[in-house]
Amino acid sequence: TDERAYALVRATGHPTPDATITTTLSLDYLGYHALFSPVFLSFDQQRLHSQSLSLNYEMRWQQTFSNQNVMIAGFEFQENFIQDVARDDLVDPTMSTSTDTSSDYVSPFAQFDWRLGHGFWLSTGARFDSDSTGEQRLTPRFGLIWNASPSTDLKLLYGQAFRVPNVSEQAAAEGLPGPHPDLKPETNESWELVADHRFGPVWKADIDFYYTKS
Numbered sequence: 001t002d003e004r005a006y007a008l009v010r011a012t013g014h015p016t017p018d019a020t021i022t023t024t025l026s027l028d029y030l031g032y033h034a035l036f037s038p039v040f041l042s043f044d045q046q047r048l049h050s051q052s053l054s055l056n057y058e059m060r061w062q063q064t065f066s067n068q069n070v071m072i073a074g075f076e077f078q079e080n081f082i083q084d085v086a087r088d089d090l091v092d093p094t095m096s097t098s099t100d101t102s103s104d105y106v107s108p109f110a111q112f113d114w115r116l117g118h119g120f121w122l123s124t125g126a127r128f129d130s131d132s133t134g135e136q137r138l139t140p141r142f143g144l145i146w147n148a149s150p151s152t153d154l155k156l157l158y159g160q161a162f163r164v165p166n167v168s169e170q171a172a173a174e175g176l177p178g179p180h181p182d183l184k185p186e187t188n189e190s191w192e193l194v195a196d197h198r199f200g201p202v203w204k205a206d207i208d209f210y211y212t213k214s
Contacts, residue, residue, distance in 0.1 A: 003031035018064045026056045045090045052167075053082040070113040072125075079104045083167040099167055105131040111141075119147040129162045135185050137162040155194040162187050188214040 008026040015021060031051045060074035079102075086098035111125030123143035130136045141159035148154055165183040189212070196206035 001031075001033045003029070005029040020062045022058075022060045022062075024056075024058045028052075028054050028056065047088040047090060048086070049088075050085040050167075051082060052080060052084070055079045055081065068115050072111040072113075073109070075106060075108040077104070077106045085167050101167060103132045103167075105129060105164075121145040121147075127162075131164045131185075133164055135164050137185070137187065139187070151198040153194075153196050155192070157192040157194070158190070160187060160189045186214055188212055 006026065006028050008024065010022065010024045012020065012022045029052070031049075033049045034047070036046045036048055056076070056078045058074065058076045060072060063071045065071070081102055083102060084098075084100050087096060089095040107127055107129045109125065109127040111123065114122045114124070116122055121144070123141075123145065125141045126138060127141075128136070128138050139160035139162050141157075143155060143157040146154045162185060164185045191211045193209040194206060196204060198204045
């Protein structure tokens, strides 16, 4: 059984005609309960249950300059108040595991979109993730966009992403005999080539080529 409750509040303002500030506050609850019966004889029947409660906040500032260049800067913050994961072994209770913890992270970010002329735009950006586990990582991204015609755009995009293993992955994965506290953070990089074309005011088509590596 999966449960989720989610509440979000967003506010947007324009302190100047060329600037937009957006703040978002959300509260997210997740719950999971299951009875797991492995097909392998070496594993016992288990009852799995977990719950999490997190507060998320984001502030974003977007500024457009007279030469049409655009700057975006801001930060995200998440406080995980509850991160409970338990696995009850119904045959051998001594093999049961449980984890009850909390965590948080903060991630400032910035992006700048440069108008190069002749229909070309260059988008550059970076994000710095700092987790309460002590893990930190700076991940870049860039994009080259060509407005080949009023109805056709070509985009070459590159980006990196960083993720720390969550409590469920570290504590009690389904069907595995014990906790996995030594899981390492994951960084992946991706490339994307996009072509889109507008066929008049009604129809639009796009083609995407995507490659990612973790």
